[in-house]
Amino acid sequence: MSLDQVLADIRACRACLGQLPHTPRPVVHVFPETRLLICGQAPGRRVHESGLPFTDPSGDRLRDWLGVDDQTFYADRRLGVAAQAFCYPGT
Numbered sequence: 001m002s003l004d005q006v007l008a009d010i011r012a013c014r015a016c017l018g019q020l021p022h023t024p025r026p027v028v029h030v031f032p033e034t035r036l037l038i039c040g041q042a043p044g045r046r047v048h049e050s051g052l053p054f055t056d057p058s059g060d061r062l063r064d065w066l067g068v069d070d071q072t073f074y075a076d077r078r079l080g081v082a083a084q085a086f087c088y089p090g091t
Helices: 003-012 047-051 057-066 070-075
Strands: 036-040 079-082
Touching: 057 070
Parallel strands: 036 079
Antiparallel strands: none
16 A cells, blocks of 8 residues: 555544544645654644644644754655544544
C-alpha cells in the first residue's frame, strides 16, 4: 500500500462516528519527503478546529524547542506529524 493510500484511509476514517461529541476529523501531516516524524498522543480541540497539528500552546513550545517558525514547520515537507490517535477525543 502506498503512503498516499494510507494517508487517504486515515483522513477518510469515521470509525468513531457517533462515539465522539463531534464529527471525527483525523489530523495527519505527512508527506513522501518526510524525514523527521513527530508523534504525539491525540490532537486537542484547537487542532481539531484548524485541521493542522500543533496549532496550540504545545505547538508553540515544540517549534521553539526545534528552533523553527510556523511557516517552516508547516511548509517544510521533511517535517511530519502524526499521532497515536488521529482525532480529537473530546473533553
